[in-house]
Amino acid sequence: MASEERDEDHLLQLDPEEIGQNDRQLPGEIERCTGLNYNDFFWRYMHKNFPVIITDVSNEWECQKWTVLQESRDLNSNTSASSINFDYLKTRIPNCPVPVADCNSSYFNSHTKLELNFHDYLDKWRSGIENQSSASQEVNSNVDTTSRDNLYLKDWHLAAQMPGYNFYKVPKYFASDWLNEQLIDQKKDDYRFVYMGPKNSWTSYHADVFGSFSWSTNIVGLKKWLIMPPGEELKLNDRLGNPPFSIDEKMLDEHNVRYYTINQRANEAVFVPSGWFHQVWNLTDTISINHNWFNACNIAMVWQNLRSNLKAVCKEISDCQQMDNFEAHCQTMLRASFGINYLDFIELLEFIATRRLAEKTAATKFLLFDSYRKNDYHVQYDLECLRKVTRTLTEDPTVQRSPLRLDERCRQLLARLEF
Incomplete structure (x- = not known):
């Protein structure tokens, strides 16, 4: 039947x-x-x-x-x-x-x-x-x-x-x-x-x-x-x-x-x-x-948009560069204007990486929208794209000098992905 x-x-x-x-x-x-x-x-x-x-x-x-x-x-x-x-x-x-x-x-x-x-x-x-x-x-x-x-x-x-x-x-x-x-x-x-x-x-x-x-x-x-x-x-x-x-x-x-x-x-x-x-x-x-x-196909474009919007925010309030916590203030404004900031973006990468790494080593895949599972090649493709974008983040000056230790988080994530 x-x-x-x-x-x-x-x-x-x-x-x-x-x-x-x-x-x-x-x-x-x-x-x-x-x-x-x-x-x-x-x-x-x-x-x-x-x-x-x-x-x-x-x-x-x-x-x-x-x-x-x-x-x-x-x-x-x-x-x-x-x-x-x-x-x-x-x-x-x-x-x-x-x-x-x-x-x-x-x-x-x-x-x-x-x-x-x-x-x-x-x-x-x-x-x-x-x-x-x-x-x-x-x-x-x-x-x-x-x-x-x-x-x-x-x-x-x-x-x-x-x-x-x-x-x-x-x-x-x-x-x-x-x-x-x-x-x-x-x-x-x-x-x-x-x-x-x-x-x-x-x-x-x-x-x-x-x-x-x-x-x-x-x-x-x-x-x-x-x-x-x-x-x-x-x-x-x-x-x-x-x-x-x-x-x-x-x-x-x-x-x-x-x-x-x-x-x-x-x-x-x-x-x-x-x-x-x-x-x-x-x-x-x-x-x-x-x-x-968004997903592995356009995650690099989303990252570039995030960077461009941060530059626009910094330019808009450039006369306040001498204020304390200027970069933190820019990140707050970035979240308000763009919808996410650098921390939000890195947390999303960490979340997806954790799930895909679990799927790589286990027979069971996560259900997407209560219906769909990815095959092994799809999981591997996601991991490859996560590696590429995370490596790019580690080279970003804003990530490197963030007081939130974003650089350390990105390097830890990259170490998990480079197996």
Whole structure:
């Protein structure tokens, strides 16, 4: 009798693969893949830092019940589409406070942030849909569409808030996640998010936190992405080096920016590589599940971003260099502005190293997201990358002179890794 899921579906089967320099050339267009195996995703996309769209990732997720099938109103069409199941959402998720961005208002180059109760947010959303439907049926409607609320529920830590509610499953492609592996184990803040928003809500132009990877899976709705390879964003910065708040195709074409357009459908996951700036619009009412994460493939890029942000902090308060504990103060500011500092980064490396070294000597592997295990080659690959980045840390002047003895910790970690 065959099981519903094969054993290899739960094994992150990574095998060696030669990567030539010519393989690093940017693709002509972003590929859309069905039935992609883990090894191909790892080497063809994640390792190369190339984006990809992966289809059919959320068929079996519980949050499919957050949608309801709706027959098309076009009498000449036999198609159907999904809409938001507001009633089910209310019965399944309590009326808790949720973070909301007002897409019609900005404050210091960011959308204005609000906090609403979840059921109140759903009521506003449903009311907006009903009002829009009524207005569209009026031939001479005088309703000003720009005056409507445009509230986007973003960065909601629902998985951490309701740990017993298994409303989705991390796709195997994204399970090698050092960041959330540590944070979830230590019961700290995580980078797992739910997004819900009406048609025309949007996320402003940005690159992801830490220079991390991200993935975004649409449960319902259609999104449009404009996304560009690292380095292209420099063409858009003003004379002070500041990026724009919002972009469009006209702006990108005028500045000769190389970019890609993605039209993401329901049940598709977009993999966003490190350092790829992007902006996203909801073309319909949309719900998505999103993670930020990093691993062996981009840990060196995260370290370089951390170093660059420390330099920016030190420059910003350079007139205070003579103060006591100047470098400690810079590390405090780095954590506040960037999200982590040098100590946090080293503690994460120590955590991952401890687990991978244990996996190297034991037959049992740690479960990632309660589902996946790495094969032996994958564990070895992680250890190799940990060695490289730790060796780089030991050469960093800030690490060497830290009063927190970061240099000693890095050398101890390196000694454990160089077996």
